[in-house]
Amino acid sequence: MPLSNKLAAEFLGTLWLVLGGCGSAVLAAAFPELGIGLLGVSLAFGLTVLTMAFAIGHISGCHLNPAVSFGLWSAGRFPSSELLPYIGAQVLGGLAGGGILYLIASGQPGFDVTAGFASNGFGEHSPGGYGLTAALLCEVVMTFMFLLIILGATDERAPAGLAPVAIGLALTLIHLISIPVTNTSVNPARSTGVALYQGGWAISQLWLFWLAPIVGAILAGVWQRWFGKR
Secondary structure: OOOOHHHHHHHHHHHHHHHHHHHHHHHHOOOOOOHHHHHEEEEEHHHHHHHHHHHHHHHHHOOHHHHHHHHHHHHOOOOHHHHHHHHHHHHHHHHHHHHHHHHHOOOOOOOOHHOOOOOOOOOHHOOOOOOOOHHHHHHHHHHHHHHHHHHHHHHOOOOOHHHHHHHHHHHHHHHHHHHHHHHHOOHHHHHHHEEEEEEHHHHHOOHHHHHHHHHHHHHHHHHHHHHHHO
16 A cells, blocks of 8 residues: 555544544533533544544554554554654644634634643643643553554454454543543644644643653553563
């Protein structure tokens, strides 16, 4: 598959992840009387990955996430030459998804992007008021587990055809656990895709949502190299 096709797929898939996942949080989470709440937002993020895995998994592998690309690379299952191009496509896709969401959301009277716009944060910007250390640990551990599931589910010895289901459910569970802590990132492209529109504090705290997921993912890849040996 040409690299250009893979990058186009990653761009589109990450756009869908941000639009679907963050869109559910911005547009539907607290909608009067019919709001989907934390459970609905968690499910929405899982569904974006599940649907895209079937749609583009055969084209690009459906990473949709710089942390996933780093994790697969550290596990020896993704070439170094494609790492930065993939990350670039994912970030651009996230920004495009965030841009579409911004245009939709701003069509409602009283819309205020400074209220959060589904951005990730810690301290006073954590939904539950969790501090820096808790946020850092949460993001590292959740990304570590997410990558272990991805690496295991996509192993050639795993049951064929079920990886998208396992990965989508894993992301749903991760959101159920960690939305109160950081609003759940485990994905630097997702975080960047909305932070740049929110501005201010979201940008100043964005470093954590790049550092922690990438560290967690690399650790998972290293672990899988040892744990997954035949």
